[in-house]
Amino acid sequence: MAERAVRVMVVDDHPMWRDAVERDLQAAGFDVVAVAGTGAEAIARFPAARPQVVVLDLRIPEPDGVEVTARVLRHDPSARVLILSASGEQADVLEAVKAGATGYLVKSASREELLEAVRRVARGDSVFTPGLAGLVLGEFRRMAEGPTAPDPSRDALTDRETEVLRMVAKGLSYKQIAERLVLSHRTVQNHVQNTLRKLQMHNRVELTRYAIEQGLDDG
C-alpha cells in the first residue's frame, strides 16, 4: 500500500466481526489504532487513539452508535465516521448521518467495498449507497412538507442537488451521473457532500432551537 497508513478505530460488539474487519484493514495497510466493543469503550478510547476514521456498528451496548457518532465528532470534528451496519432499520442510519457520519455500508458488502469505503471516507468524501441517498432525499422531502418550513437558503436543496441525489438513489455511479449531466466527477461529489452538510446543519439548528426552547421554559 503506497498510501500513508490511515489510523482507524473499529467499534463492534460482535468479536467475530471486530476481528474480521480489523484483520482486513490491517492486511490492506491501515493502522488499526483501537478497537471497542461498547459505546462507552469507544468514547473512552477515542481521545488517546486519535483515529482518522471510526468504523462503527450502530447496534452496540450503551451508548448507541448515533450517540457515539455525535460525541466523537464533538471531540474531534476532523475525524470521519463510517457506519457499518447489519441493522435492518433505516431510521437508525438516518439518525447517525444527521449526527455527522459521512459514510454508510451494509455489513454484507465485500472486503473490497469496505476497504474502498474507508479510503474514501478518510479522504473526506462521503460514501453513499443508493439506500442512504433515498433516506436523505426522503428526509429533505419531509422537512419541506413539515410544519416548520425550512429556511430555503440554508436548509433546502438546490434543484441540481436534488437531481444528483435522486440519481444516486436510482443506483447511478458518480461517473454515470457526471456523464449524463455533463459535469466533472468532482462536482458531482461536491453536490452529494452538500446534501449531507445541509442535513447535518439543519439537525444542529433544530437541536439548538430545542435547547433554547427548553431553557426558556425552565426559566
Next chain:
Amino acid sequence: MGPASAAARAVEDRLFRALAVLRVVVLANAVGLNLYRAGNFQHPRWAAAAVVAMVVWTGVALAAYAVVRRRTALLLVADLGLAVGSLAVTPLLKGDGFSASLPGFWVMGALLAWAVHWRWAGGLVAGLVLGGTDLLVREDLTQNNYGNVFLLVIGGPIVGYMCGSLQEMATERDLAQRAAAAAAERVRLARAVHDGVLQVLALVQRRGRELGGDGAQLARLAGEQEAALRRLVQEEASLGRGGDGSDGADGAVPGSGGPATVDLAVALARFEQRAGVTVVVPAEPVLLPGHVAGEVAAAVGACLDNVARHVGEGAPAWVLLDDLGARVEVSVRDEGPGIAPGRLASAEAEGRMGVSGSVVGRLVDLGGTATLSTGAHGTEWELVVRRDAAQEDA
C-alpha cells in the same frame, strides 16, 4: 362482587376518599339544620344524644372506610343500620307529623358506601331500605317526601352502576397497558435477535464469497435470508409506526368506513427478494389507499418482469420511491440495451397488451402517469400518482 383487580381497588379507594369528604359535608348540614330547628324536638336531650351519635359514627366511618381490609360486610351493614335507625327514631324525638327527618341528607353516606362497594345491586338495596324506612315512619306522604325517596332509590343503583363501569374500564386499561409493555419488550428482544442473525448472515456472505465453490453457494443462501429478514424488520417497524391499522400486506382490507391505507414503501420492499433488484425507500411510511398502493406495486412488478425478460434474469435494477407530498413518484431503472423505438407501439398494434397495457394502463386508471425513457444507457420508467386523484378515486 368485590374489587377483582388492583386497578378496580384503586377506583374504589378513590371513590371512598371522595365519599369521606361528602360525609363531612352532609354531617355539617345535618348538625346545622338540627341546631336551627332545635325548638321542634319534643325530647331535646335525646335528640342531642342522637346527633352526637351521628357525629361519632361519621368519625368511625371515615377511619374504617379508609382501609381496604376494614371495608367488611359488617361495617357496611352497621353503617346502613345506623342510617335506618336515625330515620326510625325521628318520630320518637319530634312526635308524629314531623316534616324534616333527624339525619336528613346524612343517610347518603351509607347509601353511597353500599353503591361503591356492592355496585348497582348494593345501591338499589340500600336505596330501597332507606326509602322504605322514610315512608314507614311518616304519617302522611307529601310530594316533596316522595321526590326525596324516589331520588334515593334511583340514585343508589346509578352511582353503583357507574362505579362498576369505572372499575371495569380501569381494569381494561390496566390490561391494555400491560399488554403494550409486554409487546414493547418482545419487540426489543426481537430486535436484539434480528440484529444478531443479520450479523451472522452478513459474515457468512462475506467469508463465503471469499472461499468460493460451496462457500459461494452458502453466501448466496445467506444473502437471500438476509434480504427476507431485513424486509420483515422493516415491515414490523412500519407497523409499529402506525399507518392506520394497515396490514401492509396484499393491498386493501376495507375497514370500518374509509379504505384501508397501505405503506407503499413496505409493498415495494418485497421486490428486494428478486435477484439483482435494489429497492430504495424513505424512512417514513408512504401511506396510500390500499388499492392505489396495490396497483402501483403491480405496475412496478410488471416493469421488473420486463427487465428480467429483456435484459436477463438477475440483471441489476433499481426501484426508487420518492414521496413529494402532493404526489408520489416511483422510478424503475435498468442498465440494459434499452427498448428499440416503435417496439412498444407495434406490440400494442398487434393486440398484445404487453408493458404499456399493464404499466401505463394501471397508472392512467389511477389518474396518474407512466413515462418511459430509453436509450443506450438503459430503460427507466417514471410512475407518478397524485395524492388528491388517489383520494378521489378511493
